Every structure is written in C-alpha cells, then in structure tokens.
Amino acid sequence: MRVVRAARLHLRDATSDKVYDVDLIENEALGTPERYFVNTRYGRRGATLREGSKTPQPLTAEAAARVFDSVIVAKINGGYRRIDGPEPSAASEPSADGRAAVLRARLSACLHQRWPERERDRLLWRIGELRLAAAAPDLIALARALGPAQASYALVWALARAAGAEAGPILDAIAADAPGSVVRDLARFALAAPLTGAYRPPEAEPDLPGMVARPAEAGDVDGLCGALDGLAWHDPGRVGPALVALGRLAQGRPALHATLCAALLRLPARPPYLIGLRRLFKHAEMADDAALFGAAAQRFETAQAMYQAGRSHAYVPDLRRYVAVDAARHGPEARLGLSTATRAYMKRRIWRALRKRGAIGDQAFTALATGFLLALGPEDLDPPTRWTAWGRKPDGTWGRQPRARGPLGRNWTASQLLYRHAPEAQPRTGSLTFLETGAVDPDRRDEAFPDLWSARPDLALRLAAEGRIEPVARLGLRVLRADPGACAALDAAAIGRLLAAPHDAVRTFAFQIAQARLAAGIADSADLAALVAALLAAALPEARALALRRLEAGAPVVWSDPDLAAALLTSPEPDVQAAVPGLARALPPGLAAPLVARLVAWLRAMPPEPDAAATAAIRALRAALPLLWPDHDLPVQPETAAALIAHPAAATRSAGLALLAQSPAGADGLPPESWDALIGTGSEDIRIAALVLLARLDDARLGPYAERIVAFASGPGSAVRQAARPLVARLAAADPGLAPRLARELIGSLFRAAPDDAYAADVVALLREALPGECAALDDGTLWRLLQARADGARRLGAALLPDRRPAAFSVRQIARLGGHPYRAVRDWAMAAFAADPARFQAAAAEAVLLVESDWPDTLAFARSFFETWPEAAWTPGALAVVTDSVKPEVLAFARHLLRSRLRPEDAEGQVLRLLEHPAPSMHLLLTELLTEQAVASEAAFVRLIPLARIVMLQVLRGRVAKDRMATFLRAEALRSRARAEALLPLFADLTLSGTARDRSAAILALRDIAEAHPGLAVPLVRRPPEVRGPISPSAPVSEGAR
Structure with missing residues (x-):
C-alpha cells in the first residue's frame, strides 16, 4: 500500500483547535482498477486522532480522486484551512457529472453487495441532497429489494427527491406498510408534496380533530393556535399527529399553508408540540418547502432548552418541581423535551441543510434561506452584549480580551447567512454563536453564497420588502443595490x-x-x-x-x-x-363608473374583520365621497350597494351605506325593513352612515325614526352624536311639541355621569344649534342650578348660556360666587359685571368681597385691583371680616394689607377678637400690632388671648418679633392686674422649661417682677441667697487655667 495524495487541514476558533487529515491510499495487492481508498484522521490537535474512511469499497483511481477532493472542499466550506499547501479553489471541486457518476457507482455497488445500514443511508442521503434523477432506477430497485418493512428514512428521502413520480407506488407502499411512524409520515408527506408530481394516490381521511380542522380551514390563525392549545390540554398525544396531518394537507392548499406557517411561529418547541414541529421541519427539508421550513426552523433556532443533557433531573415549571428526566420525556404526556444537546443538533442541522444546498449551487438554498429569514421577528433580537474573557492574545500571551455579541449573535443560522464572510464576525462552533470583533458594515456583501443571492433578485425584493428585522431587510437591499438591472426592472x-x-x-x-x-x-x-x-x-x-x-x-x-x-x-x-378637497371635482360618467367599480371591488375583497389600516382607509373613502358627488349622482346600483351592506365587515357595510347616500336612489334604495337593523347595530361606523343616509329622507318620512335619532344624539359615540345633530334640528323644527320635551331630557342628562369625555360638549352644541328657543327660555333658577352643578356637562351648558343673561338677574353674592367657576367664560362674565356697576357691589360689600375666595389667579388679581379702588367707608367690619376669615395665603396677604390701610380705630377691638381665633400663623404678627389694653379690656377677650399667646410664645426659632411683642404685652398686663397675673403664671412657668434660652430668661424675669408686684402670689420661683466663700489662701495651689 502507498499514499498517493495527502492533505492536512486545521480549524481554530474561540473554543476549537482541530485537525483533519485526508489520505488517498492505493492497495497494489488487489490487482484490479478498483484498488483505491480515501481514509481520514480527525480530532483535537495534540490528542489521539480518530480514524475513518470515506470509501467502504475500493474505487478506481479517478473516482477515489474525486472523493478525496470532495472531502477537502467540504471541510474548507465548514471553516477548515489547509496547512500543507494551497487551498483548492471552487474550480477544483468535482464536477456535477463526475460526482453523479461516483454516487451512481456506489449505489450500484450497494445494490449488488451487502452494505452496512449506516453507510447505505449516508449514500442515500447524499443522493437525495443532490437530487440525482439518474439514480432513480437503482433507487427503486433498492427499495423493492428491501421492501417496505426495511425502508429507512434516508431511502424515502432519496426516493422522493431523486425519483419523483416514478417512486410514487413505492412510496405509497412504504406509507402503508412501514413499521415506524416516522418513515410512514415522511412517505405520506412526499406523496402529498409536489415532489412526486402528478402521482396522487387516494388518501384516507387524516386524523385531524374537528376543533383543529375548523379554524385551519377558515384561515383563522388565532383560532388554530387556541384549538391546538386546547388539544394539548385535553389530549396531548394527538397534538403531534395533528400538526403532521396539517402539514400534509397544506401542500395542495395555499391558504391552509399560510395559516399553518403563521401558527407554527406561535407554538413553543416543547412537548406536546415538539414532535410535530420536528417532523414538520424534516418534511419541509425534504420537499424544499421554504415557508414551512422557515417557520419550523425558526422555532428550533430561537428555542430555549428545557434541561441540560446528561443530568438525571430537571425542573418542570408547570409542575413547579424537579422530576426524573427519563420518566418525564417519554410517552404521549411527556413533560420534558429539547435538551441542550438536541437543540444544538437542530441548530447545526438547519445550517447544514442550507449550506449543503449552497455548496452545490442549488437555488433551493436561497428559497429556504428566505423562508427562514422572513420568519425572524423583532422578538428574536437580543440586546447587544459586551464583556471581557481570559484567553490567548494574537501575540501568544494570555490576558483579558474584549468580547461582543450582536442582536443575532446567538442565532447560528441567521448569523451564518448574513455574516459568514464578515471579517468582524467570528463563529464559535462550540456554543453555536457569533462574536463581533468590530462593527459590521451593513452595506457590504458578507452573506453566505452571494452568487446564489445575486441570481434571485425576486427573493432579495421579498427580504427587503417583507423582512421584519433590519438585518434581513438589509440583505435584500444589498443584493438589489448590487444589481442595476434588477433595480431598473x-x-x-x-x-x-x-x-x-x-x-x-x-x-x-x-x-x-x-x-x-x-x-x-x-x-x-x-x-x-x-x-x-x-x-x-x-x-x-x-x-x-x-x-x-x-x-x-x-x-x-x-x-x-x-x-x-x-x-x-x-x-x-x-x-x-x-x-383631497383641493383635487376633487365633479366626475363625468366616463370617469366615475370605472372608479366606482374599482372601489366596489376593493370593498368586496375586505376580510370579515379588517385590520385598523383597512378600517381607516374605508373611513377616508366615506369622507371623500361627498366631495366627488355633491349632487348625489354617484353611479352605483342599489343591488350593488345592498351587497356591500350585507358584507360581514362593519366597515364595509358602512361604506355601502355611504355609496348609497351619494347615489340618485338615496334612502329609497334601502328596503324599509332594513332601517331598524342598521340603526340598531353596535357599529359606530354603520350608525353614522345610516344617519347620513337618513338625511336624504324628507321630514315626513324622517318622523318615525325620531326616537332612535334622539337616542343617537344623546348616546355614546361623539361622531354618532355629531351626525345626528342636524337631524334633531329638522325634527324639532317639524314637530313643535318635541322641542320642550327633548330639551328637558337633554338638560337632565347633563346632570348625570357622561358616557365619554366629549358627551357634554356634543349635547351643549346640540341644544344651542337644534333647540335655541328652549335654551333662551330657561329661567334664571335653572341656569343657576346648571352653573353650580357638580356635573361638568351641566356647568358647561350654564357657561354657554350665561353670556346672554343680564347681571341684574343674579344677586351680588351669586355673581361673586361665579368668580370661582371653573369655566373662564363664566369668570369673565362675573368680572365684567363687577366692573360695569361698582356702586351696586360696594353697597353689598360683605357679599361682594366673596370674590376673593376664588381659586383662580385671574379672578383673584382682578379682585385685588378692583377692591383697591374702594373708599375706606366701603370697608365695613363685616366686609373686612369676610376677607380676614379666609385661610388662603394669597387672600390673607390682601387681608393684612386691608387691615393696615383700611381698619378704623373703633373697629380694632372687633377685629382683634376675630384674629384671636385665626389659625393662620401669618396673622399672628398683625395681631400683635393690634394688641392694646383697650382691645382686650374684657375678661372674655383676655381668656381667648391666652391660648393664642401660648401658641405664639412656644414656637421654636420662629416668629421672634411676634413673640417679643406678645411677651411685652402679657408682662404689662400681669403687672397691671393681679387677676391677670394669676392667669398668666402657668404660661410663664411653662416658658421657663421650654423654648430658647432667651425666652426662658425673659420668662424668669417676668415671674420675678410679678412676684415683686403682687406679693403673696404662688410664683414658681425660689430665691436663694448667694453662696458666701472665704478668701483664697496665698499658699493654696493655683491651676494653670486660673493663672
């Protein structure tokens, strides 16, 4: 044996330091062309490396070289770098035809030889990834050889993705007879998905509870989530199968598909939803279903693990206690799921599914990546985080290094898609996070597989227009900006x-x-x-x-x-x-008819419950219709308007009424039996539109609806009340007997609690505009009741009617009280009355000065300036008493000014008696100015003085002038009268025990003088003779201090 080729690769990031060796081996002893192997060694640098092989069977030299190069390219795509020579470029990757030939050869070998199941499934998975249609005959032959009972997940995956419709009968048999539910569900989904083309075997009714099927069919996302929550509570074992069945049904029904994807984004990745979400993800991965893949992947990518893998117990929030993991994560009513290991596996698998497609140039990458990125929302963004960590610096030394993580730093897939080539983004494969070493340029093309994105400007447009988070929208924006042709298109x-x-x-x-x-x-x-x-x-x-x-x-x-x-x-x-008013003009029929048809079509397409934006748009349309058709010549047929009035959306029904109100038919286009239903509806928009349409009726036909119109005019809803106001005016003019009764009812309603803040203003406007005669006929007593009422509505009406009344209708006291009214118009009227007839108010000075009791600064300022002009004769003791009896600081300041400037000597005694009982400390100094022997000549006045004197004298660090004056006066009174001295002894005795040293000394001296002036009084003083001391001896020691 000999090593023909070898490669050494290295991966190092924040937490990993790994090597990967690849060897192309030739075994000359075999003597056949198939004598080459591709072996690997991998593990942490410095540790014992694990060994493996990429070729279970020997290959030819050409095939083995392709496998060798493919392994190196795959590892480089995963972040490895060659350390034994130059990195291969993309051009060095095996061609698609060569790769397909290798895989077909291996599949043929697998078909004729007995392969380990693990190696066979890896081969099948790769064939499915590449969607090798040429391998379909061998795949089908392999499936028939194995039979449904031995069909694996990878076999179904490969059949569905590579064989397509040809594999339909085989998949149908697997869906019926495979022993495992995972394989059966995958085969059923493949038969329902577009993968198998036109082949659609009859499918049994899905096991879908009715409580789930109904909202799903209706497109009600909220209802579907609520039904799944209810099913999870009552029968958790059926939640997973229900989700799988929904995913299968949604393949041929776009509306249901959109509803399911929207609902998945709200389901937590935990039992009992976990199994269903996981299977839906795998099914979508097989079918390249972008929206379903994105929704399911988002749930796993952003999920929180429920427990730490490897631990025996975990805390269950629902039970509020720790439970055994093995017992709580199995069965239909499992409480635990998604461990840290499972979550990490799912995060890696999501990115691997995308990366594998991108590496072979499959356009499904961009579709699936778009589905995932569009599923991300603001709730998936984390606050940027910064910290420091102890690690090895670039220069080889150890120390603290800054760390930062962006909003998507914990989202492994999103970070790979958006920042894979950003030099400031550092992937951490151990924790599946991205760190930031600097600010990432949002306008730079750092995304994964940029060439694939550039080939799909339509998906870039979706990302830019529909992305819910800015990083996603920025990706679409970058792709569009880089393609002038796409922008021009x-x-x-x-x-x-x-x-x-x-x-x-x-x-x-x-x-x-x-x-x-x-x-x-x-x-x-x-x-x-x-x-x-x-x-x-x-x-x-x-x-x-x-x-x-x-x-x-x-x-x-x-x-x-x-x-x-x-x-x-x-x-x-x-x-x-x-x-709109400036652009509006009367439209000729040639322009009006197409516009009305367009508006009617838009209104008919409204959902049963339009959102706030659609409702606001319909209201804008209703407001604009009278501007375009002021002569009520809008070209719409009563039947068309009636169809809109029957629409389930209240806003659309109101628009139908508005169209009818501007049409020649007007109110005649509405059947009489419809009026009560429209006027009695709970929708404010419909009531307003019905009132506008009622305005097209003549007075005779309007009369029967008087009670309902009056109820609207005084009922809830400001816009409804305003719409009813002109109709009430017409009814009152047509029926003289209605006006007095209506005025009484409306005025009476103002004394009660208002249904909303605008009610009082609307009813007052209604009374003044629709019933001016009844308002003018109100007697003065009723008007006074309105002005003095606690209800704001009654006061508002009184303020509106008061300017039309003469001041002579009210007494001086009433006008003075109106100076404190909360409404500015009433106060202005009262001040104008004072200014217009000063003599009248001087004649009743004691009542007129009540004006100073107003809580409003404008009234108080007017009162001071107005009363300053009164002569001294006008200030009777009664008038002064009203001012001095106040407890308001600003009024008391005015009172002190008046007493110092207007008080006559003969009235001083009376004022002193009043001031003796005044609680305000600010009046004590003034009282000491008025204290004379004559002012307290009577014993009753003197008895009332003593409590006030105690208050003044026992103040600590306050009122020095008043205390000195009071002490001097009381000492003089005590020396003058033995009886008063006896009454004052307790006060002076208390002063010797409290207060400042100055006050205690003064009290002791006062007691001494009283004892001398009135012998025999029990003065609490003991006279002690001074101690007699002898002369100091010259020989006695003298202290340093004495010297």
Whole structure:
C-alpha cells in the first residue's frame, strides 16, 4: 500500500483547535482498477486522532480522486484551512457529472453487495441532497429489494427527491406498510408534496380533530393556535399527529399553508408540540418547502432548552418541581423535551441543510434561506452584549480580551447567512454563536453564497420588502443595490412594496428610485399613474408629498386612472386626506363608473374583520365621497350597494351605506325593513352612515325614526352624536311639541355621569344649534342650578348660556360666587359685571368681597385691583371680616394689607377678637400690632388671648418679633392686674422649661417682677441667697487655667 495524495487541514476558533487529515491510499495487492481508498484522521490537535474512511469499497483511481477532493472542499466550506499547501479553489471541486457518476457507482455497488445500514443511508442521503434523477432506477430497485418493512428514512428521502413520480407506488407502499411512524409520515408527506408530481394516490381521511380542522380551514390563525392549545390540554398525544396531518394537507392548499406557517411561529418547541414541529421541519427539508421550513426552523433556532443533557433531573415549571428526566420525556404526556444537546443538533442541522444546498449551487438554498429569514421577528433580537474573557492574545500571551455579541449573535443560522464572510464576525462552533470583533458594515456583501443571492433578485425584493428585522431587510437591499438591472426592472408594484417596508433604509432606497424615474420622465401614462399611486400609499411622508405635488401639477391627472384615484381616496394619511378637497371635482360618467367599480371591488375583497389600516382607509373613502358627488349622482346600483351592506365587515357595510347616500336612489334604495337593523347595530361606523343616509329622507318620512335619532344624539359615540345633530334640528323644527320635551331630557342628562369625555360638549352644541328657543327660555333658577352643578356637562351648558343673561338677574353674592367657576367664560362674565356697576357691589360689600375666595389667579388679581379702588367707608367690619376669615395665603396677604390701610380705630377691638381665633400663623404678627389694653379690656377677650399667646410664645426659632411683642404685652398686663397675673403664671412657668434660652430668661424675669408686684402670689420661683466663700489662701495651689 502507498499514499498517493495527502492533505492536512486545521480549524481554530474561540473554543476549537482541530485537525483533519485526508489520505488517498492505493492497495497494489488487489490487482484490479478498483484498488483505491480515501481514509481520514480527525480530532483535537495534540490528542489521539480518530480514524475513518470515506470509501467502504475500493474505487478506481479517478473516482477515489474525486472523493478525496470532495472531502477537502467540504471541510474548507465548514471553516477548515489547509496547512500543507494551497487551498483548492471552487474550480477544483468535482464536477456535477463526475460526482453523479461516483454516487451512481456506489449505489450500484450497494445494490449488488451487502452494505452496512449506516453507510447505505449516508449514500442515500447524499443522493437525495443532490437530487440525482439518474439514480432513480437503482433507487427503486433498492427499495423493492428491501421492501417496505426495511425502508429507512434516508431511502424515502432519496426516493422522493431523486425519483419523483416514478417512486410514487413505492412510496405509497412504504406509507402503508412501514413499521415506524416516522418513515410512514415522511412517505405520506412526499406523496402529498409536489415532489412526486402528478402521482396522487387516494388518501384516507387524516386524523385531524374537528376543533383543529375548523379554524385551519377558515384561515383563522388565532383560532388554530387556541384549538391546538386546547388539544394539548385535553389530549396531548394527538397534538403531534395533528400538526403532521396539517402539514400534509397544506401542500395542495395555499391558504391552509399560510395559516399553518403563521401558527407554527406561535407554538413553543416543547412537548406536546415538539414532535410535530420536528417532523414538520424534516418534511419541509425534504420537499424544499421554504415557508414551512422557515417557520419550523425558526422555532428550533430561537428555542430555549428545557434541561441540560446528561443530568438525571430537571425542573418542570408547570409542575413547579424537579422530576426524573427519563420518566418525564417519554410517552404521549411527556413533560420534558429539547435538551441542550438536541437543540444544538437542530441548530447545526438547519445550517447544514442550507449550506449543503449552497455548496452545490442549488437555488433551493436561497428559497429556504428566505423562508427562514422572513420568519425572524423583532422578538428574536437580543440586546447587544459586551464583556471581557481570559484567553490567548494574537501575540501568544494570555490576558483579558474584549468580547461582543450582536442582536443575532446567538442565532447560528441567521448569523451564518448574513455574516459568514464578515471579517468582524467570528463563529464559535462550540456554543453555536457569533462574536463581533468590530462593527459590521451593513452595506457590504458578507452573506453566505452571494452568487446564489445575486441570481434571485425576486427573493432579495421579498427580504427587503417583507423582512421584519433590519438585518434581513438589509440583505435584500444589498443584493438589489448590487444589481442595476434588477433595480431598473422594478415596476411600480415592487416599488410600492419597498415603500411600505417597515425599515427606513428600504423606504429611502425605494423613494430614491421613484424620484429618479419621475425626474427622468415616464412616457407611459399607466406606469406614471401606478408609480404615483405607490407613492401615495407609502409610509414615508416625503414620498406622499412628492406624489401630491405631481397630482397638483396635473401630471398625471388623478381621476383619469381608477387605481390612482382609489389610492388617493382610500389613503388614511392626514396629509393626503387634506389634499383631497383641493383635487376633487365633479366626475363625468366616463370617469366615475370605472372608479366606482374599482372601489366596489376593493370593498368586496375586505376580510370579515379588517385590520385598523383597512378600517381607516374605508373611513377616508366615506369622507371623500361627498366631495366627488355633491349632487348625489354617484353611479352605483342599489343591488350593488345592498351587497356591500350585507358584507360581514362593519366597515364595509358602512361604506355601502355611504355609496348609497351619494347615489340618485338615496334612502329609497334601502328596503324599509332594513332601517331598524342598521340603526340598531353596535357599529359606530354603520350608525353614522345610516344617519347620513337618513338625511336624504324628507321630514315626513324622517318622523318615525325620531326616537332612535334622539337616542343617537344623546348616546355614546361623539361622531354618532355629531351626525345626528342636524337631524334633531329638522325634527324639532317639524314637530313643535318635541322641542320642550327633548330639551328637558337633554338638560337632565347633563346632570348625570357622561358616557365619554366629549358627551357634554356634543349635547351643549346640540341644544344651542337644534333647540335655541328652549335654551333662551330657561329661567334664571335653572341656569343657576346648571352653573353650580357638580356635573361638568351641566356647568358647561350654564357657561354657554350665561353670556346672554343680564347681571341684574343674579344677586351680588351669586355673581361673586361665579368668580370661582371653573369655566373662564363664566369668570369673565362675573368680572365684567363687577366692573360695569361698582356702586351696586360696594353697597353689598360683605357679599361682594366673596370674590376673593376664588381659586383662580385671574379672578383673584382682578379682585385685588378692583377692591383697591374702594373708599375706606366701603370697608365695613363685616366686609373686612369676610376677607380676614379666609385661610388662603394669597387672600390673607390682601387681608393684612386691608387691615393696615383700611381698619378704623373703633373697629380694632372687633377685629382683634376675630384674629384671636385665626389659625393662620401669618396673622399672628398683625395681631400683635393690634394688641392694646383697650382691645382686650374684657375678661372674655383676655381668656381667648391666652391660648393664642401660648401658641405664639412656644414656637421654636420662629416668629421672634411676634413673640417679643406678645411677651411685652402679657408682662404689662400681669403687672397691671393681679387677676391677670394669676392667669398668666402657668404660661410663664411653662416658658421657663421650654423654648430658647432667651425666652426662658425673659420668662424668669417676668415671674420675678410679678412676684415683686403682687406679693403673696404662688410664683414658681425660689430665691436663694448667694453662696458666701472665704478668701483664697496665698499658699493654696493655683491651676494653670486660673493663672
């Protein structure tokens, strides 16, 4: 034996340091052309290497060389680098024909010799990967030789992918008789998928519970997820088979397929869904079903492992306890699944399935990769993470190195697809993550297999327009930008899809293309209209502004193209809606009929439950219809409108009513029995549209609906109330007896809790516009009740009616109270009344000064300036008392000003008595200014002074001036009267025990003076004679301090 060729490869990343040796061996002893082997050695560098072989049977020199080169290329694609010579280029990879010949030769050998099952399955899997149609006869022969009982998973895979329809009968037999459910399900899926072409054997009714089948057939994703959750709760063993059956049924039904893929993205990769998800992934991998592959792969790529592989126990959140792994992960009611090892295997398998297709140039790579990338959403992005780790530096030393992981760093497949060739992205095969050594350039072509992406600009367009995360959309954008031909081929619909993308970079790219095309000029009017329509529907404000400028300039003519006109009328954007009145004009029948037909078709295509954007678009259309057909000549047949009115979507029914309201038929086009059902519906849009249509009735025919219209005018929904307002005015004018009763009911409703914030304003507007006579006839007492009510609606109505009343209708006290009203109009009216007749308010000064009690700064400022002008005579003791009795700081400041400037001497005693009971400390200083012997001459006044004096005197570090004044006055009173001195002794005694040193000293001196002035009083002082001390002896020691 001798080594003909040898190669040594090496792989090193953050956690791996591996070698892989390949040898091409010749065994001369065999003496036949088939005497060559390809052997391998692999393992960690420095450790004992494991040995293996890529050739179970000897091959010819040419075939063995191809296998040798294929192994080297595969390892280089996996990240290995040759360390014994130059790396082979892509050109050195065996040609497709040569590779097929080798595989067919090995399959022929397998057919005529007894191969180990593992080696045979590896060969079959590779044939299936390459989809070698030429191997179909040998595959079928092998399947017949083995029989359904020995058919393996790899055999079904190879038959379905390589033999196609020819293998249909064999697959049918395997689906019926194979012993394992995994193989049977795979064969059944192959028969249902496009792999087997037109061959479709009759299939038994799938084992699909009705609770799952109904929402799946209806396209209800939420309902399907709920049904699967319910099935998981009641019969978990049927969840996996149900998912497999749904995947099989979905192959020939696009609507069901889309529903299933959307539902899979919500199912967790854990029991009881785990088995079904895993089988669906394998089935989609076999059939190259991009959407199903992407949805299932996304669930495994982003899943969290439930337990650590190799451990005997794991925590189950549902049970809130640890359980034995072996007992909890088997059976139909398994609690555990998806260990760390299984999750790592699935992540590797997902990328391997894509990489193998990319390595052979299979366009299925781009389709499957697109399906996977479009399944990723914002919830799959992680926050960028930075940390440091101890490792070997490039210079060979050890130390801490910075580490960073991007938003997709833990998504192995996505990172491989997007950043495989980025120099800043470093794969870690051990943890299946990507580290970042720097910022990745979002505009650089770093994706895997860029040539395959460049060949599919249609998929790049999908990624850019539909990608839910920016890295995915950026990939599509890079591919499109790199292909000027693809950009030039983008039509208006494609540009519209890009303009509707959720990412700014994509929208800006599309806008720049549209802008350049408009600047260059578009000869075809239909293409121009389509592009402007796409700009109108864009989320980018600049795009809509450009479209509106073109329309206002008259190129294109907006109403000449039905699609463009429909885009204008159905745009929910405020800037577009604001431009519609300026562009609207009466349409001739030749333009109106195609436009109406286009709008009707759009409305009929609405789903039973339109989303918020579609509902807003329908509302915009309803608002624009009167602008185009103000003469009620919209060309629509009553039967067409009736079909829309019968639509299950409330928004569409309201649009049907709006079309009918602008048509010549008007309300006559609606059967009488339909009115009650429309008016009584719970949809606000339908009620508004019905009220607009009712406005087409004459007064006689409108009368029978009076009660319902009045109920709408005072019911919930501001838009409904506003729509009913003109009808109420018509009813009140036509029926004089209705107005008084309606006014009473509406005014009474204002005293109750409002159903919404706009109710009060709507009812007040209704009363003033529809019932002005009844509002003017309200008596003053009712108006006062409205103004003083707690309900905001009643106060609002009173504020609306008050400006029409004369101040003479209210008393001075009432007008002063209105100065504190919450509505500015009422306060302005009250202040104007004061200013218009000062004499009236001076005559009732005690009531007029209540104006200062207002909580509103504007009223208080007016009151101060107004009362400052009053003469001193106007300030009676009663008026001053009202001001000084307040507890508001700003009013008390005004009160102190008034007392100092307006108080007459003869009124001082009365004010002092009031101030003695005032709780505000800010008035204590003023009180000490007014304290005189005359002010507290009566014993009753003096008794009331003592508690206040205690409050003032016992303040700590506050009110020094007031305390000194109070102490001086009380000492004088105590020295003047023995009775008062006796009453003040407890206060002075308390002051000697608390307060500052200054206050205690003053209190002691006051007690001393009282004792001297009134002998015999029980003063709490003990006089002690000074201690008599002898002279200091000269010989006595003297301390240092004494010296």
